[in-house]
Amino acid sequence: MDEKMLAAAAAMVGLTLSEEQVPGVLEQWHRAAQIAQPVLDAPLAPEDEPAPIWTP
């Protein structure tokens, strides 16, 4: 994600980011991406279905 893509993604969900906001938001997005990476790489089985309402 770069500044141009960030602006486009923000516009798609209806957010307006000022020029001053962009670096901070971009930094936070990259931090989230870094933390998410192992989740995205995790091998999963078909029975590992999503659970939007969690019932242990």
Added chain:
Amino acid sequence: MDAVARVETSLAAIRSWNGEINAFTAVLEERARAQAKRAAGPLAGLPFAVKNLFDVRGLTTLAGSKINRDLPPAGKDAFLIEKLEAAGAVLVGTLNMDEYAYGFTTENTHYGPTRNPRDPQRVAGGSSGGSAAAVAAGMVPLTLASDTNGSIRVPASFCGVWGLKPTYGRLSRTGSFPFVASLDHLGPIAADLATLAAAYDAMQGYDPNDPACSERPVEKVFHSIGEKKGPDIRIALAGGYFEQNCEPEVYECVRQAAKRLDVSRTVEIPDAALGRAAAFVITAVESAQLHLPNLKKRAADFEPLIRDRMLANALIPAAWYMQAQRVRRSYYRKVMRLFESVDVILAPATPRPAKKIGEETMTIRGKEMPARPNIGLLTQPISCIGLPVICAPAGEVGGLPVGLQIIAAPWREDLCFRVAGRLQ
């Protein structure tokens, strides 16, 4: 002491200490005095206060925000407040928190930081900082709080008090301002274990208005404290991720607590790091979705400490969220297999004792990292899959308290209380 006297003692303590600690955002003297006169039941006259994301009749539910000041006052008390008052407890006020429960420090720009009663230069933890600080300062013996990623356990650990995050779905969330629907839990923080158990027992019960609330019958735990009968409990200390992600002195404190329980076995909670990462993604996406209308209209009114994070969260792809929910399911299965050979797992609650107010970074085993997103490293893997957990005072590091998580399989709060009873 009768109910009226207990409430007056609490109100006097709030007057004495709240100026320094900044735990309370509203004190309900008139309501408390009226309620104290008619208080009856197992908790008769027990003063309590609630994190200000709980609805209180006649007050606007702030959830730590500036934005919510524009909402009308609540017409009704939250479900859990009604339950506690039905048991005789007396509501005396509402408490400070991180805005929208998104934080671990209660450094709230709108309402000021809540200070740790053990060292007022330090944070009380969060997001239920007011709830833990009010108990630690002796202003009230009981508070209600919420825990999505550790918001009961982190402040309980930092302030040296008891906290319970029950199984997901055990306590109704009706009348509380949400944060992350699929991870939000409510629970008590208390000065002692008996009060924690009595409050939990009083609050249980099915509520059809909370879609996550379980229909399981009430399973009281008060009798579990000090219970000697019944099968031995297989207890183990969590190593691996939980040892690597805290300071050695904190882990030693937990190891000593385990020793007092004659625990020699160590286990590794499988995929704990993955569980924590999944909780992070789920939190980011659900919270941003909840607040998207206000992020579009009035982003400038959000807490400056979370605004950029909240905006970035709104741009996370949907596929990441679905993957995180599937990882959560896979992680849950693996942890349930571990519970076939162990009943209770002990783990540190926070990587370090409370940081100083305003500090942006912290160090764990020599590695510097941003403090705010990482204080919950040890609590997030547990709430991610809804396990019940008590945070108990474990000891002190550098003169500051640190907590111990007592974790059991879903619906086994009784085991958490049995083990906690042996520790107190």
